[in-house]
Amino acid sequence: MRQNSMIKGKNKRKIVYEGINYYWYVRINEHGHRVHIISEDKKVHLEYPFLDTEIPVTPQDIRNHLKEYYANLS
Numbered sequence: 001m002r003q004n005s006m007i008k009g010k011n012k013r014k015i016v017y018e019g020i021n022y023y024w025y026v027r028i029n030e031h032g033h034r035v036h037i038i039s040e041d042k043k044v045h046l047e048y049p050f051l052d053t054e055i056p057v058t059p060q061d062i063r064n065h066l067k068e069y070y071a072n073l074s
Helices: 059-073
Strands: 013-017 020-029 032-039 045-049
Touching (some): 013 059, 020 059, 045 059
């Protein structure tokens, strides 16, 4: 039986980093365009400014944010 994800996948993209599932999406709020990255267990929720709306966010950008986040924890 398939186990349901803790995060609804609607309008979110999935990426696996270091064996952990993350979901990411771009939202517009009062601070402008923001990239959100959330771990499947919701223990990690990162938010970054989306500096140039003319350039798309790529999976490599998300990996770089996660790499930087975990490097700063050390």
